[in-house]
Amino acid sequence: MTAALDIAGIAVSPDHYIDGRRVPSAERFALHSPIDQRLLGEVCEGGEAEVEAAIAAAAKAFPAWSAMTAAERLPYLERFAEEIGRRAEAFCQLESNDAGVLLSRMQHGVVPRAMLNIRWFAQHALDLQNRPIETEQATHRVRHDAAGIVVVITPWNAPLMLSTWKLGPALAAGNTCILKPPEWAPLTCSLLADAAHAAGLPPGVFNVVQGSGANTGARLVADPRIARVSFTGSVPTARRIAQAAGANLVPCSLELGGKSPFIVLEDADLDGAAATAALMYRNAGQVCLAGTRLLVHERIADAFTAALRANVQKLNVGDPREAGTEVGPIIHPRQLERVAGFVERAVADGATLLWGGARHAFGAQYYQPTLLTDVKQDSEIVQNEVFGPVLTLQTFSSDEEAIALANGTDYGLGGVCYGETEHAAAVAERVRTGFIWVNSFGIRDLAAPFGGIKRSGVGREGGDWSFEFFCDVKDVVLPR
Numbered sequence: 001m002t003a004a005l006d007i008a009g010i011a012v013s014p015d016h017y018i019d020g021r022r023v024p025s026a027e028r029f030a031l032h033s034p035i036d037q038r039l040l041g042e043v044c045e046g047g048e049a050e051v052e053a054a055i056a057a058a059a060k061a062f063p064a065w066s067a068m069t070a071a072e073r074l075p076y077l078e079r080f081a082e083e084i085g086r087r088a089e090a091f092c093q094l095e096s097n098d099a100g101v102l103l104s105r106m107q108h109g110v111v112p113r114a115m116l117n118i119r120w121f122a123q124h125a126l127d128l129q130n131r132p133i134e135t136e137q138a139t140h141r142v143r144h145d146a147a148g149i150v151v152v153i154t155p156w157n158a159p160l161m162l163s164t165w166k167l168g169p170a171l172a173a174g175n176t177c178i179l180k181p182p183e184w185a186p187l188t189c190s191l192l193a194d195a196a197h198a199a200g201l202p203p204g205v206f207n208v209v210q211g212s213g214a215n216t217g218a219r220l221v222a223d224p225r226i227a228r229v230s231f232t233g234s235v236p237t238a239r240r241i242a243q244a245a246g247a248n249l250v251p252c253s254l255e256l257g258g259k260s261p262f263i264v265l266e267d268a269d270l271d272g273a274a275a276t277a278a279l280m281y282r283n284a285g286q287v288c289l290a291g292t293r294l295l296v297h298e299r300i301a302d303a304f305t306a307a308l309r310a311n312v313q314k315l316n317v318g319d320p321r322e323a324g325t326e327v328g329p330i331i332h333p334r335q336l337e338r339v340a341g342f343v344e345r346a347v348a349d350g351a352t353l354l355w356g357g358a359r360h361a362f363g364a365q366y367y368q369p370t371l372l373t374d375v376k377q378d379s380e381i382v383q384n385e386v387f388g389p390v391l392t393l394q395t396f397s398s399d400e401e402a403i404a405l406a407n408g409t410d411y412g413l414g415g416v417c418y419g420e421t422e423h424a425a426a427v428a429e430r431v432r433t434g435f436i437w438v439n440s441f442g443i444r445d446l447a448a449p450f451g452g453i454k455r456s457g458v459g460r461e462g463g464d465w466s467f468e469f470f471c472d473v474k475d476v477v478l479p480r
């Protein structure tokens with residue numbers, strides 16, 4: 001076992017967690033904080049031996065864990081949620097330090113949600129085996145049996161939230177899991193192993209193998225003993241994962257990027273729309289479901305822009321650990337270069353900068369909230385996900401045009417539509433995305449489907465959709 005890292009007084013293991021114990025490996029990678037680039041420590045990189053050990057442990061644990069009823073698994077998962085709660089402050093500090101997520105968001109949003117992710121699916125698994133279909137001829141006892149070993153791969157922008165969002169239903173359904181955390185923000189996933197251990201999850205039921213995507217992740221998803229891959233991340237990675245898993249005919253759930261429209265109709269509440277649009281800069285725009293393409297009716301565009309400017313000027317850019325900060329750092333120097341490059345090329349291509357467009361004085365890895373207008377629909381900045389604090393603004397003169405612009409990218413994750421309620425709902429229904437908020441943003445429920453269409457993803461997670469994915473569904477037919 002390697003000595004724990006000390007992050008703001010919180011001890012966290014840099015090791016893997018396999019078969020119920022901490023496992024070190026010789027290969028390591030350096031981890032830096034996006035807040036001030038300080039070295040947080042070195043984290044283990046899983047290679048062939050660690051991947052093999054994790055798969056063997058998960059395979060060994062599967063028969064007993066999957067043979068339990070959901071009611072028998074429930075107390076384990078209740079304790080898992082409790083142990084997450086017991087470590088709430090540590091989770092908040094770790095993810096704020098390694099991912100740059102706002103501490104306030106961790107405290108009030110992410111940690112309670114992580115607990116709920118485990119609890120809610122454990123509860124909702126209770127009726128999984130009790131969904132018969134009655135016909136004149138027969139009773140069909142539809143079973144939802146655990147599929148086997150599940151590999152969970154998550155991105156750096158929301159490691160704790162997204163890992164528990166997948167682990168909750170996967171474990172509740174009786175699968176055994178191997179989590180491959182994001183290498184730019186691996187610490188809360190490591191702490192999750194401590195919580196699972198303290199909760200008494202049997203060895204091998206939940207494993208964590210740290211490491212890079214190209215090495216550790218690629219080894220895991222290519223293994224034919226895996227039953228499911230649940231992935232959230234970028235489109236290029238999804239293609240690689242789908243190819244590797246496809247070779248073994250292993251189902252993948254792919255939650256990918258977005259370039260979601262934020263439509264402001266002529267009859268919208270402008271102040272409400274502008275206040276919500278300013279939220280798109282939160283977490284420095286590193287939010288998959290952010291509405292980053294502002295589509296505004298031409299008659300209200302000037303008034304909306306002025307209202308948005310007033311909101312943006314009030315945004316507090318700074319250290320994510322400070323109360324009151326609203327826009328934190330960009331995760332990595334490479335990501336900052338990428339964001340800056342998008343903006344430079346857009347301006348060179350004729351776009352007008354309404355505000356921002358440069359690094360922020362607060363620190364080396366901070367970028368100013370930015371708005372570009374005079375952008376062409378087929379331009380790079382409109383068509384590609386920036387994943388930074390950069391919005392574009394286009395105008396339209398009719399609902400038809402707004403819908404055409406909204407649907408005119410390869411992405412289809414989410415959307416926002418502001419306007420008179422029924423008018424906005426009618427427009428929202430014609431936008432081709434996995435979900436869309438009317439006169440609101442970010443309302444989520446664990447029972448509701450979540451996922452994207454087109455290049456934003458394959459499959460749905462949430463509620464029954466998660467169980468459909470993580471289970472082998474079987475029809476046991478009893479004739480009358």
Ligand code: NAD
Pocket residue numbers: 153154155156157158180181182183211212213214216217218219221232233234235236237238240241255256257258287288289385387413452456457
């Ligand atoms: P990424 O695709 O680079 O990495 C995601 C994860 O995949 C990481 O853990 C990485 O190590 C792993 N990985 C990389 N190559 C791999 C391979 N060949 N095999 C197996 N695993 C591999 O994405 P990122 O930069 O970490 O995250 C940002 C992206 O995630 C954005 O596109 C964002 O929109 C998306 N995202 C989507 C959602 C959603 O719910 N739809 C939520 C959050 C983020």
